[in-house]
Amino acid sequence: MGPLSGAICRETGEEGGHPFLVDFDGSDDPDLPLNWSFPRKIWVTSVVAVLNLIGTVASSIFGTGSQVFIQEFDISHEVAVLGTTLFLVGYIFGFIVFGPLSERFGRKWPMLLGITISSLFDIMPALGQNPATILIGRFFGGLFGVAPVAVFGGVISDCWSTAHRGIAMALAVSLVFSGPTFGPIFGGFIMGSSSLDWRWNMWVIIIVGLSACALCVFLYPETYPAAILRAKARTLRRKTGNPDIKTVYDKGTLSLNEVMRVYLVRPFWLITTQPILTLLTLYQSFIYGVLFLFYQAYPISFGTDRGWSMTLRYLPLVSIICGVFAGAIGIIVHNQLYFRHHCHGPDGSLIPEARLPPMIVGGVMVPVGMFWFAGTASPNIPWPSPVCASFLIGCGMYLLFIQGFNYIVDNYTSMANSAMGVNGSMRSVFGAVFPLFANQMITALGVARTTYILGAFSVALIPVPVCFWYWGHRIRAWSSTKTAPQ
Template identity: 75%
Template sequence: MGAAEATDVESEYSSLVDFEGPDDPSHPFNWSLPRRVWTTAVVAVLNLIGTAASSIFETGNGQFMKEFGISHEVAVLGTSLFLAGYILGFLTFGPLSERFGRKWPLLCGLAVSSLFDLMPALGHSLPAILIGRFFGGLFGVAPVAVFGGVLSDCWPTAQRGIAMALTVSLVFSGPTWGPVFGGFIMGSSALDWRWNMWVVIIAGLSATALCVVVFPETYPPAILRRKARRLRKKTGDESIRTASDKEGLSLQEITRVYLIRPFWLFTTQPILALLTLYQSFVYGVLFLFYQTYPVAFGTNRGWATSLEYLPLLAIIVGIFVAAIGIVIHNQLYFRHHCHTPDGVFIPESRLPPMIVGGILVPIGMFWFAWTATPAVAWASPICASVVIGAGMYLLFIQGFNYIVDCYTTMANSAMGVNGSMRSIFGTVFPLFATQMVHALGVARTTTILGALSAALVPVPICFWYWGDRIRAWSSAKVATF
């Protein structure tokens, strides 16, 4: 750019709007504690609605198969295609939230997802139902893709760990709540499988309508753009702009930043690749469990339809117990040991709970496998499920935090490809879950999965010992992109 062009640009944006110092009450960091807690709670509930929709369809597969005369493999597509939509959704709504703010991508995504859910709720054509499920997932991932940004907007680093721990506990337990709710719906003689969708539609549209009024915008550049619009309208000065108004991405830059960079990171960064594959495997196992538990407690133990999914609540209990553990860990250990004497942040200080989680998952799986038989009291496999839930949560929450800490400037891209890869595993695992469980039995299936989980335990341990060296190499590689 020549000197004359630079002068023109500076003149065009001579009246830049910014926050009035670090204590500006309009900045989300300076909102009152109740308002920030409210905002965090709302985004957590929206995530609960969105993620429960991913798995609730599964509980009606029996009636779905009879109505359309299809095989179980086809019926499972109702879950798998929803998660396939997540793959593209993660790469779409994260970037949208960085350009247009958090509120409207989040709410529009949930609303459009609920409208697409009308296709399986009302449809009498199999293609229409499956297409509706795919687009329901594509738009329904919006709360999951955006919630991390909302938390980073509202909470300073020192407090973000606690907010993240409690919010992720709801986000991660959402897919498990789906079959629990669906089990009660399918246990009612007055309701059919379509009511699984109606519940999601009613909850999604009601929450969206309410949040249009009560949910605030949290993205600081979006808040400043709104402030600039008010000032332009009040003063008539069209030169009033914000720093973000100066930004403009060409098609080439959008392709590079939002489409190429996430997968470039995945193929060149061992930390991101290994943690993503680890978390993706665990995520796939979680969706496989949604077909294992009805066999273990319904078919094998003879429990009623409304009760056979109820043991999944034990996984949710484990998640919330682990969330409390993370809060305690953050307060008593992490904040005192996360910096070197020179004040340099140490991302590896996130890893001890993740290592514990990695050990708990195979322990819980082996325990479940060896006690998931009518000869053993039902309380034993349910206690094992608590251990599994706690271990999975620790793997996810600390894995997310570690990835963000390692790729701060590219965290959005790193988490986007992480979410897409997890969705691929969540899409594929249900496709073979029933065949695997019926061919091998609950015990052998869970034992195999436990053995694979045990083989992955060294991943966070290796990063604990050699993470600083790997990060040094990775940082040099990232700088070249």
């Protein structure tokens, strides 16, 4: 089929309207991403997951070289931690921009440009000869590097139907969520090498990021239906010379004020008027902050307290990753055995609350795992016990994130990227702040007491998904009476 297959150009007959409109040829049009072949959907989802992995590994890998960074420039620990914090501060602004704007300009180019520019800014910490240059590079690396994280929810919504979206999200989020945990592990091996220095943490990200983007320019398709039709309309205008050919998504040129209102104000409107999004975002943000605090607690618990080498002290984080992938398998089983058969009401409408049982289980697993870890953090207790506790923590955290993401997308499908954007922005605030006090808290209280305190907060948050399970439909009905910025 040719490049314009599946698109139809028809006269509207509307006085004062566009005489020709490009649209998809029905709901079964093969050019609609929902109708793509299964292997193509797998390819698109896998690429988005890998790009997310690159962006999220970059968020935490810098921290493994902090001690050498401190010695080389004679700076305090708090200044060195800014290498991670400023990257996540960049995430805050990047989520607000890239998610909503991808709803206007498509998924592919914002995502690829974001990773490319982020990789170029990573050259600043790779070559920088003073802390200011390095830290500025980290901020802008995060600002642009968050692009695939901000866009992936929209890509999955574009390509997968509701019944299968849970499986696609499960696999993609397993890599997205594991990325920050892979960072210290990779960095630990780099720092443990006698031939590589801390700057190679950045060079690895630069090489992989630019290589992946170069391949995706030619091999990765656009998934946003509106952007696909606009590309077809441009091709038709060029071939026919008819400037009146438009798409069904074109409503005239948006002014700067309209762009600001619809695509930048909308996320803040959502977080302030939608209780479901607000509470889930706060819950996930706390868990995200705890995860980044663990990246400083684990090398102390297994390195300083147990005397493990630089290469080995980060390896227990693998148990968190194993827990994440175990959680992904659990979500796939839940989707096949329960969700597919209970996700629609008698009238055929989607019931988002069918996503919540695994999230409730995850909410219980996290504090149980944290109390277990705290109780076995002493060097006198064999290391397999806290490692097994880490598995439980990772699995619980993943269940909270994946089902929270799915629940948000199901509730705000038409504005998924805006909702996910503000969710990611708030998570980044917590991820940026927690490392700033992590070292002082662990030094003052110890690993065990710090983890006990965080576990107590996790217990207090367990009722959030439980309340949505019982009253989510009422909250959604109340929230739907409010009108979003158009």
